[in-house]
Amino acid sequence: MRLNLKKLFTLAAIFTICGCVTSSLVSCSKGDDEHIDHSTPLRSIITGMDYGDGVFVVGHKSPDCDAVCSAITYADLLQRLGINAQARVAGKLICEPLYVIQEAGISAPPILEDATGLNMIMTDHSEYAQAVNGMAKARVLHVIDHHGTGTVTTAHPLFYYALPIGSTCTIIASMYEELGENPTPTQARLMLSGLLSDTDNLKSTTTTDTDRKYYSWLLDRSDITDVESYYAAMNKARTSFDGMTDEDILLSDYKEYEIEGVKLGIGSVLASEKLGIEELCRRMRGVMPAVREQRGLDMLFMMLGDRDAGLTHVPFCGEGAEVVAEYAFKSAATEDGCIVTSYIPSRKANFVPAITEGIAYWKNKPDETMKIQFQP
């Protein structure tokens, strides 16, 4: 029942937004009829909700650029609508998001440790497993996301806005435009950074025409003059690993999931000139068992990419993880617990669906004789 309620409100929100688009088209075609309200209903829907003393806007744990920049710019947008919205982050900023914030000349939002009892808006996630502690006991008012529906459920009406596009920052940019709010150069820079990061500079398979449209829209409004060199510097920051322990590296781009009752974590790291794929894999394997234990996970996987070599290494740990990984990526594991496969571009679009199939297979408890023998 709770799920149905949530879906109902999701549909209501999506239909409402479709309605915004159609009603603005209709009002355009009718010219300057004084009796038609030309302002978008989106504004009154958002301002019509009860935010109490105020609301915090936060992205997921292990904050990446899209999570951080969507939270900051969405809080800014809500403030323009007269709502007391404050951005927060779900953990310490390192590498790429830290670089983006420093380059923008702003300070990072404070870390929110616990959301219990607070009015909350979640950007770039809808999974409690990826959220700030206490989110299940918070009053979640909006979810702005570009992933599948996660585990968040509410008993009260919810503004749930999800689109199947490349970044949450693209969605936020579209809301600025829909609401007739022009972002400042800094806000445009931040949204563009989230878009660049999540779509790998429009090269990832998750990139859509909408992302390409808002890439230009944001670039025109930002203070970035050379976007190619800016993105190269972001990438360098992503793989710098300066002053980071192996555990920091594992958790630098990391998400947790619960799939068919299996609690699992997936970290994603790109190899670099400084830290090659073999060395990276060796170091991650060394620290994975302790991280799995600490976080109470059944299984832990890493997606270690080497774009130049066209390879991804997938070290794994936890009971059943070998069967899951072999089935997911259709190849045999090495003796030291790793799958080597062709380059996997996206955790969301490629890795998670494959692991989900692997878990479904493993859940049917194949015995040794049934186990598929994959070629290494």
Ligand SMILES: [Mn+2]
């Ligand atoms: Mn994202």
